[in-house]
Amino acid sequence: MTDENFNKQYDLAPHSRGRRTKSVIFYLLLLTAIGVSFTGLLSLIIEISREGLPWLSWHFLTEFPSRFTEKAGMKSAIMGTVWVISFTALIIIPVGIGAAFYLEEYAKKNLLSKIIEINISNLAGVPSIVYGLLGLSVFVYYMGLGRSVLAGALTLSLLVLPIVIVVSREAIRTVPESHKQAAYALGANRFQVVYKIILPQAIPGIMTGTILALSRAIGEAAPMIAISALVYLTFVPTNPLDRFSVMPIQIFNWISRPQDEFRGLAAAGIIVLLITLIAMNALAIYIRNRTQIRSEE
Numbered sequence: 189m190t191d192e193n194f195n196k197q198y199d200l201a202p203h204s205r206g207r208r209t210k211s212v213i214f215y216l217l218l219l220t221a222i223g224v225s226f227t228g229l230l231s232l233i234i235e236i237s238r239e240g241l242p243w244l245s246w247h248f249l250t251e252f253p254s255r256f257t258e259k260a261g262m263k264s265a266i267m268g269t270v271w272v273i274s275f276t277a278l279i280i281i282p283v284g285i286g287a288a289f290y291l292e293e294y295a296k297k298n299l300l301s302k303i304i305e306i307n308i309s310n311l312a313g314v315p316s317i318v319y320g321l322l323g324l325s326v327f328v329y330y331m332g333l334g335r336s337v338l339a340g341a342l343t344l345s346l347l348v349l350p351i352v353i354v355v356s357r358e359a360i361r362t363v364p365e366s367h368k369q370a371a372y373a374l375g376a377n378r379f380q381v382v383y384k385i386i387l388p389q390a391i392p393g394i395m396t397g398t399i400l401a402l403s404r405a406i407g408e409a410a411p412m413i414a415i416s417a418l419v420y421l422t423f424v425p426t427n428p429l430d431r432f433s434v435m436p437i438q439i440f441n442w443i444s445r446p447q448d449e450f451r452g453l454a455a456a457g458i459i460v461l462l463i464t465l466i467a468m469n470a471l472a473i474y475i476r477n478r479t480q481i482r483s484e485e
Contacts, residue, residue, distance in 0.1 A: 233462075240455030248456055252422045253438065257449035262457055264421040265438035268337070269406060269464075271425045272434060275341035276348070276405055277398075283345075284352030285394060291353070292360045293382055312350040319347045320414025328415055335415055338428040343411050348401040355397025359390040392476040399472035403465050409436035435461050 251261025295301045323343030333339040363386050371381045412434050420441070421433040435457060442454035 236455045236458050236462075239452050240457075240459045243452045243456040244459055248453075249460070253420050253433075253441075257447070257453060260442075260450075260453055262435065262438050262460065264424060265433045265435045265457070266460070267424040268421070268432035269434045271337045271428075271432060272340045272344065273402055273406055275337060275428060276344045277402055279341060279345040280349050280352050280401065281398060284349050284398070285356050288353050288356030288360060288394075289382060289386075292357055293378065293386070308350050308353050312354055315410075316347055316408050317410040317414060319343055320411030322346065323411060324415045334429065335431055336429045337425050337432045339415055340412060340432060340434070341428075343415055344405040344408065347408065347411060348405050351401045351404070352398055355401070356390070356394045359393025359397065360386060362393065363389045396472045396476045399468055399475070403468045403472075406434075406464060406468070407436060407461065409434075409440055412437050413440070435464075 248261045249266065250263050251259065252264050253262065254260040291301065291305065295304075320343060323339060323346065327333050327339040327342045328335055331339075333342075367385050367389070368381050371385045376384070421431065425432050439454050439457040439461065442450045442457065445451075
């Protein structure tokens with residue numbers, strides 16, 4: 189029986205045409221949405237580059253903020269970002285990855301673990317300003333850390349920790365069960381299986397998710413505003429309890445100024461922030477590819 193006779197006998201041709209029509213409409217809508225989004229993003233990048241590139245210079249990167257646009261820079265914001273993100277990484281990497289391995293390999297599959305998993309997934313969608321208010325109440329006031337680098341790092345850690353846990357768990361689940369069972373059959377204990385079998389295969393996804401989570405933390409302004417990070421800082425932090433500023437806060441401050449020149453400085457700051465984010469995403473891709481090659485070898 190030919191396909192044409194089969195379609196006629198079972199009346200499948202109209203249904204197939206209907207599905208094809210719906211698929212074409214869906215793809216057209218998808219392409220339209222992508223085109224509109226890309227056009228809007230491209231226009232924003234062009235406008236920011238047009239306003240910010242004339243202000244971007246070595247002086248801009250190495251000088252402190254000033255009331256005079258020709259003397260203003262964002263050295264304190266850049267170094268403050270480095271300090272905060274470094275301590276954030278020191279917190280989220282061991283805690284997030286450790287929590288992911290515990291939930292996947294050690295925790296009993298009962299009601300309590302289900303509740304914990306649901307709450308972790310829900311926390312990943314909480315608005316960032318909520319974490320800022322929590323950090324202000326707990327870290328700044330209750331723990332007495334003040335508006336310091338450590339308080340900012342702990343606040344950002346709360347923000348991105350659920351993301352690291354969720355991504356790490358997904359990476360751990362990609363390891364074939366047969367590999368783990370083979371290791372157990374050869375006499376390995378649970379720690380040896382985790383360290384020798386699961387971790388090497390899951391590390392590409394874990395590192396990629398961790399770097400992307402840190403990229404989100406770099407661009408967050410609301411939590412830092414909530415804990416009252418400084419917008420005008422003429423020194424670089426030297427210890428975790430020093431006051432600090434970050435790039436999003438400095439950009440926000442320049443944008444809020446009425447003078448047109450400060451909008452140019454803000455655009456230059458956005459360019460620096462975009463370059464940082466693109467570099468971190470490129471690093472995540474590079475680490476993922478390198479670790480995948482090594483794990484396959």
